[in-house]
Amino acid sequence: MLDTAALPALPRAERVRVVDEWLAGLLAEALAGTPRPDRRRGGPPPEDAGTGIALVAVGSLGRRELPPHGDLDLVLVHDGRPEIAALADAVWYPIWDAGLRLDHSVRTVAEAVSVAAEDVKAGLGLLDARHVAGDPAVTAGLRTATLASWRQHAGRLLPQLRDLRRARGRQVGELGFLLEPDLKEAYGGLREGQVLRALAAAQLSDEAPADAGEAYAFLLDVRDALRAGTGRASDALVRQEQARVARVLDLADDDVLLRRVSLAGRRLAFVADETWRRVDAALVRRPRARYRRVRREPLAEGLVRQGDEVVLARDARPAADPGLVLRGAAAAARADLLLSPYTLKVLAVHAPPLPEPWPPEVRWSFLRLLASGRSAVPVLEQLDQEGLLARMLPEWDRVRSLPQRHPWHRFTVDRHLVEAAAAASELTRDVDRPDLLLVGALLHDIGKGWPGDHTEVGMVVVAEMAARMGFSPADVATLSAMVEHHLLLPDVATRRDLDDPKTVDRVVEAIDADGALLQLLHALAQADGAATSSSAWSPWKAHLVAALVARVAARLGSAPVPEPVLEPTAPQVTAPAPVVEGHTEPVTVGVEDVLDGQQVTIGAPDRPGLFSLCAGVLALNQLDVRAARVSVAGGHGTLVFAVRPHFGRAPVPEILADGVRAALEGTLPLADRLRQRERDYSQDAAGGRPPRISWFDAEATGVTGLVEVRATDRAGLLHRLTAALAQAGLDVTSATVETLGGDAVDAFYVSDPAGTAIDPAQREQAERALVAAAGGDAPDPVGR
Numbered sequence: 001m002l003d004t005a006a007l008p009a010l011p012r013a014e015r016v017r018v019v020d021e022w023l024a025g026l027l028a029e030a031l032a033g034t035p036r037p038d039r040r041r042g043g044p045p046p047e048d049a050g051t052g053i054a055l056v057a058v059g060s061l062g063r064r065e066l067p068p069h070g071d072l073d074l075v076l077v078h079d080g081r082p083e084i085a086a087l088a089d090a091v092w093y094p095i096w097d098a099g100l101r102l103d104h105s106v107r108t109v110a111e112a113v114s115v116a117a118e119d120v121k122a123g124l125g126l127l128d129a130r131h132v133a134g135d136p137a138v139t140a141g142l143r144t145a146t147l148a149s150w151r152q153h154a155g156r157l158l159p160q161l162r163d164l165r166r167a168r169g170r171q172v173g174e175l176g177f178l179l180e181p182d183l184k185e186a187y188g189g190l191r192e193g194q195v196l197r198a199l200a201a202a203q204l205s206d207e208a209p210a211d212a213g214e215a216y217a218f219l220l221d222v223r224d225a226l227r228a229g230t231g232r233a234s235d236a237l238v239r240q241e242q243a244r245v246a247r248v249l250d251l252a253d254d255d256v257l258l259r260r261v262s263l264a265g266r267r268l269a270f271v272a273d274e275t276w277r278r279v280d281a282a283l284v285r286r287p288r289a290r291y292r293r294v295r296r297e298p299l300a301e302g303l304v305r306q307g308d309e310v311v312l313a314r315d316a317r318p319a320a321d322p323g324l325v326l327r328g329a330a331a332a333a334r335a336d337l338l339l340s341p342y343t344l345k346v347l348a349v350h351a352p353p354l355p356e357p358w359p360p361e362v363r364w365s366f367l368r369l370l371a372s373g374r375s376a377v378p379v380l381e382q383l384d385q386e387g388l389l390a391r392m393l394p395e396w397d398r399v400r401s402l403p404q405r406h407p408w409h410r411f412t413v414d415r416h417l418v419e420a421a422a423a424a425s426e427l428t429r430d431v432d433r434p435d436l437l438l439v440g441a442l443l444h445d446i447g448k449g450w451p452g453d454h455t456e457v458g459m460v461v462v463a464e465m466a467a468r469m470g471f472s473p474a475d476v477a478t479l480s481a482m483v484e485h486h487l488l489l490p491d492v493a494t495r496r497d498l499d500d501p502k503t504v505d506r507v508v509e510a511i512d513a514d515g516a517l518l519q520l521l522h523a524l525a526q527a528d529g530a531a532t533s534s535s536a537w538s539p540w541k542a543h544l545v546a547a548l549v550a551r552v553a554a555r556l557g558s559a560p561v562p563e564p565v566l567e568p569t570a571p572q573v574t575a576p577a578p579v580v581e582g583h584t585e586p587v588t589v590g591v592e593d594v595l596d597g598q599q600v601t602i603g604a605p606d607r608p609g610l611f612s613l614c615a616g617v618l619a620l621n622q623l624d625v626r627a628a629r630v631s632v633a634g635g636h637g638t639l640v641f642a643v644r645p646h647f648g649r650a651p652v653p654e655i656l657a658d659g660v661r662a663a664l665e666g667t668l669p670l671a672d673r674l675r676q677r678e679r680d681y682s683q684d685a686a687g688g689r690p691p692r693i694s695w696f697d698a699e700a701t702g703v704t705g706l707v708e709v710r711a712t713d714r715a716g717l718l719h720r721l722t723a724a725l726a727q728a729g730l731d732v733t734s735a736t737v738e739t740l741g742g743d744a745v746d747a748f749y750v751s752d753p754a755g756t757a758i759d760p761a762q763r764e765q766a767e768r769a770l771v772a773a774a775g776g777d778a779p780d781p782v783g784r
Contacts, residue, residue, distance in 0.1 A: 001098070002018070002019070002022045002100075004098050004099055007019070007068070008069060008228045008231070009068075009228065012066070012067075012220070012224060013064070016061065016064045016065075019066060019072070020057075020132055020133075023055060023057075023072075023074070023091075023095075023132050024055070024132060026090075026091050026094050027053075027091055027132075027133040027134055028133070029090070030087050031087065031134075033090060052078060052079035052080075052081060052135055052138065053076070053078045053079070053081065053087070053134045053135055054077045054078075054133070054134035054135045054136070054138035054139045054142070055074060055075075055076055055132045055133045055134050056074065056076075056077055056130065056131060056139050056142060057072075057073065057074060057128075057129070057131075058074070058075060058125040058126060058128050058129050058130075059071065059125055060073070061073060061074075062128035062129055062130040063194075064130070065220055067220075067223050067224050067227050067233075069227050069232060069233040070227075070233065071101045071102065071103050071233070072095060072101070072102050072104075073103045073104075073125065074091075074102065074104050074105075075104070075105050075106075075107055075126075075129070076088050076091065076104070076105070076106045077107055077109060077112065077138050077139065078106070078107075078108060078138070079108065079109075079138065080108055084106060088104075088106045101233070109138070109142050110145075112126060112142060112145075113126075113142075113145045113146055113149045116146055116149055116150070117149050117153050117157075120157045120160040120161050120164065123146070123149070123153075123157055124194065126142070126146040127146065127147070127197070127198055127201050128194075129143050147201060150198070150201060150202055151201075151202055151203060154283070155283055158202060158204070158279060159283070161195065162279075165191065165192070165195060166187075168185055168187070168191070169186070172185045172186045172187070173186050173187070174186060174187045174188055174265065174266075175187060175261065175262070175264075175266075175268075175269065176188050176262045176263075176266035176269060176401065176412065176415075177262070177410060177411045177412055177415055179239065179403065179405065180236060180238050180239055181237050181265065182236050182237075183219055183222060183226070183235045183236075183237055183261075184235040185235070186265065187269055187272075188264075188265035188266060188267075188269030188272070189265060189268070190216065190219055190220065190223070190235075192216075192268040192269060192271075192272045193212070193213075193215075193219075193268060195272060196268075196271065196272060196275060199275055199276075199279055202279075204278070204279045204282050204283070205275045205278055208271055208275075209271065211267060212267055212271040215264035215268050216264075216268060218260065218261075218264050219261070219265070219268075221249060222245060222249065222261060223235055225244075225245045225249055226241055226245050229244050229248070237261065239254075242254035242257055245257060255402075255403055255405075259401050259402060262401035262403065262412055263400070263401045266381075266401065267385065270381065270385045273378075274341055277338075296311075298313070298647060299331040299332075300327050300328070300330075300331040300646065300647065301313075301646070302317070302321060302328070302648070303316070303324075303327065303331050305335060305337065306340070308337060308338075309337060309339065310328055310331055310335070310337050310338070310339050311339075311340045311342070311343050312343050312346060318346055318350040318351055319350045319351075319352060321352075322351070322352050322353070322354050322355060322359070323361050323362045324351065325347050325351050325383070325392070326362055326365035326366050326369060326392070327361075327365045328343070328347070329365070329369050329376075329379050329380070329383055330365045330366070330369040330372070333368075333369050333375045333379045334372050336375040338378060338379060338382060339382055344382055344386045344388075345386070347386070347388060348386045348387060348388055351388065351391075353391070356468050357468055357469065357470035358468065358469045359470070360470065361644065362470075363469055363471075364644070366439075366469070367435050367438060368742055370421045370424075370438040370439070371425050371434070371438060371742030371743060373422050373425035373426065374422050376418075376422060377418055381418075384396075384400070384414070393465065395446055395449065395461055395465060397449075398446070398449025399412075399413040399414045399445070399446060399448055399449040400412075400414050401414060402414065402448060402449060404416065404448075408532055408533050408536040409532055409533065410533050411531070416445065416531050417444070417445055417446070417531075418442070419530075419531035420441040420442065420444065420445075420524075420527045420528050420530075420531035421438055421442040421527070422531075423441070423526070423527035423528075423530040423531050424437050424438055424440075424441035424523060424524065424527035425438065425742065426527075426689065427526060427527060428523075428742075428743045429689075429691075429692045429710035429711075429743060429745075430519065430522075430523055431516075431519040431520055432516050432519060433475075433478070433516060433519075433520065436479060436482070437520055437523050437524065437527075439471075439479060440462075440482035440483070440486075440520060440524055441524055441528070443458070443461075443462050443465060444482065444483050444486045444524060444528060446458050446461050446462060446483075447459070447462075447483070455483060455484060455486070455487070458483040459480045459483050460480075462479050462480055462482075463476050466479045466480070478517060478520070481514075482517070482520055482521065482524055485510060485511060485517075485521055486521065486524055486528060488507065488511075488521060489507070489521055489522060489525045489549065490541065490545055492506065492507055493541070493545045493547070493548040494541060494544055498547055503548070503551075504551045504552055504555055507548065507552045508552060508556065511552075513556055515553065515557070518552055522545065522546070522549045525545055526545075529541065587602070587603065587657050587660045587664070588601075588603040588604075588657070589601070589602050589653040589656045589657040589660070591650070591651050591652075591653045591656075593650075599640065599641070599642050599643070600618065600623070600641045600643055600651055600656065601638065601640050602614050602637075602638070602639045602640075602641070602660060603636065603637070603638050603639075604636075604637055604660055605635060605636060605664075606632050606635050606636060607637075607664070608726050608731070608753075609722070609723060609726040610630075610637045610639070610664075611628075611630050611637075611639060611722045611735065612718075612720075612721075612725075612726055613660065613664065613670065613719075614660055614663075615628070615641075615716075615718040615719040615722055616663065616670040616671075616674060616716060616719035616723075617656060617660050617663055617668075617670070618643060618651075619677070619715055619716040619718070620659065620670065620673055620674060620677065620716075621651060621655065621659065622646040622647055622649070623641075623645055623646065623651055624644045624645075624646055625643055625737055626737075628641045628642070628735055628737040629735065630733075630734055630735055631734060670719065671723075674715060674716035674720075677715050677716070678714065678715045678716065689712065690771070690775075691709060691710060691771055691774035691775070692709070692711070693707065693708070693709055693767045693771065694710075695707050695708075696708065696747075704733060704749050704750065704751045705730075705758045706749055707725075707747070707748050707750060708745065709721055709744070709745075709746045709747075709770055710743055710744070710745050711744055711746075711774035712742060712743060712774075713742055717744055717746075717773075718737060718744070718746065720773035720774070721748075721773050724769035724772065724773035725748060725766060725769070728762065728765045728766040729753070729762065729765075730750040730752065730762065730766055731750060731751050731752075731753050732748050732749070732750055733749045733750065733751055734748075734749045735748045735749065750766070
C-alpha cells in the first residue's frame, strides 16, 4: 500500500520512483486478476498478459516532475481488448482509495491520437507520455503516433496554444511582476517551460536555452517547497508562505525569493516570446517562399531591417563601434521592431565598453530609445535579458526584478522605471527639457537598490550616472533635484491646503524658484503615477497636482526659451551661380567637424522659403538636423545647421551646394522626393499624438512673433514646417531647432514681409499650416 502521508516529504525523483513502482504493481495485480473472455478451454496457451496493454503517465508525472499533492495523469492504452473496462476499474479504484486525485482515460493508440489532433490540451499532454508499466511497445507506438500527429497538425494547433497562453497571461498576470504569483499559470511560469518543449517537438524551434531550463527547474523547486509546507495542491506563492519557502530553499529572505522567482519568470517569458515570433513566422511562410530572399532596408549606420527584425548590416563593426548597441536599440524602437536574437548575441559578445563620459552620439541614441515610448519597452527588455543594459548602466543590476511590496505597485522596480520612461515620452512636449524628463523618469527610483532612504541615495547615484552619460554639471544638478523632489508635488497636493499661501511657498522654496524644474517635476509625477497604478494616480489626484502646479507657476512666472549657439564655419565650397529673380550670387556650403557630428553653413541669395529649401536638401541627403540658425543681411541668407549623418556618411559640400542650387532653380522636386523617402523609411512616420503649437508674445520683439512647434521627429519635418510658414505669408527671420529624443522642438521667429504686426487671422492660418505639415502634409512649393 502506498504511504501517501510520507510522499510529499520525499525528494522529487524519489517521489516519482515510488509512485511508478506502486502503479506498476497495480497494473500487474489487475492483469493477473482479470479474466480474458476470449480464453477457451482446450485452446492455445494464453499470450503474455501484458501484451497489448500499457499504463502511460502524462502531465507532471510523465515529465518526472510530480509535485507534492499533485494529480496523477494516467492513460491506459490498449489494442482493443474487450475486458479493458474491468481492467481499468482494477487500476483506478485503488488510486482513489489511497486518497489521490486522478485524471484518467482509456484509449487505443488511434483514439488517443484522434483526440490529441482535435484538442490542443490533450495533444500537449500526450507529448509528455512516459511508459510506467505493461507493454513498452504500446507506449512507443503511442509516442511515435502522437509526435507525428502533433507535427502534422501544428499549423492548426499551435495558434490555439498561443492564444490560450496569452489569454491566461492576461487573466492571471506575468509571473515576473506579481507579488503573489501563480507559479504554474502566470505568463512566464511552469506552463511556458512545457510550451517551449512542445514547440521544439513540432520542429519549429530549437530546444530552449540552458538558462531557461535552469529557470524552469528553480520554479519547480519553489512549487515543491510551497506545497510541502501548505499541504495543499496550490501553486499561488502567497505572501504568508514566502518566508518559509525561502528558508526551505536556503535563501536569505522572502524578498530574495520573490526576486529569484521574478528573474526566472521573466527569462521564461522572454524566451517564449522570442520562440513564438519564430513559430508564427514559420507558420505563415508559404512553402514556395521559404527560400525567397528577404528585403533588407537600411535603418541607421550599421543596421538594417530584415523582415520584422533589426539586424546588423554587412559592414557593421560591433567590436569597434561603442555606439552600435544603443543606436540599434533606438532604431528598432523607433520602427516598432525588435533586434534579432542573433544580433543580440553578437552585440553581447563583441560590443566594447562605452567610453566615459558617453560621446554625445551615444547619449543621443539613448534619448531616442527612451522617447520611442511603448515600443521601447520590449527593446529595453531585450537589452536587459542579454545583460547589455546593466553593462551600460551598472547600477541597473541593483534594481533588476527588485520587488515592491506596496500593493499599489504593479511592477518590480526596474520595470516600473521603464514604464515611467514610456509614460514620460507622452509628456515631452509639456517641458522645455524633454531629454532630462526621459532620463529622470527612467532613474527616479534607482536608489531603491541600496539600503537607506531611496530618495537620498538616488540623488547621489543619479548624479554619478548622469555625469557618466556626459550631461553638463547644470543638467546633472537638475536630474539630482528631480530625484530629490519626485514625490514633492503629489505629497503636497494631497496633504496640504492648496489655498494656503504657505503651501505654495513651501514648493517654491523646495525647487529654488526654478520654473523649468517645476515643469519637469509635474511631468515626472504624472509618469510615475501612470507607471504605478490607477489607484496611485487617480483623476482627482492628477487634478490636485495640476492645481498646485498652476499656483506655483503663477508665483514664479514664465521661463525663457533656450537658444543653441551656432556660428558660421569655413571653408566654403561654391556652386555655380543660379539665376533666381535677378540674383547672380553663388551658393556656398561649408562643412566642419564638431563634437556632435558636423556643422553645415549655407550661404545663398535670400528668397521666400530659403530656409525650407535648405532644410529639405539636408533631409534628402540623410542628414538629421539637431539645431539651426538663420540670418539675413543685404539680400543674402546665411544658414547654420548642426547635423548628424543618418547612416554615418559625412556630408559632401559639393553635393549639398548642387542640391541647394537645384532647389532654388526649381529643378529639384523636394516635396516629392521627401515623400518617397518617408515611404521608403516608414520607421520615421509620425506617432499618433497631435503637434503642439505655442506663441510666446512675451519673448517676441517689435513686430516679430515667436512660434514654437513640438512634434514627432520625422524625415523632412523642418523642411515642411518652414515651408508651411512661408505658405502662410510669414518670413522666418531666425530659428532655433532642437531634436530631443523622439520629438522636434522648433522655435521660429517670424514676421510679416509688410513690416506689420502679425494679426490673429495670420496666426490661425499659420497654425493650421503647421499642424498639417507636422502631420505629414507637404505645403505647396514657395517662390517657384
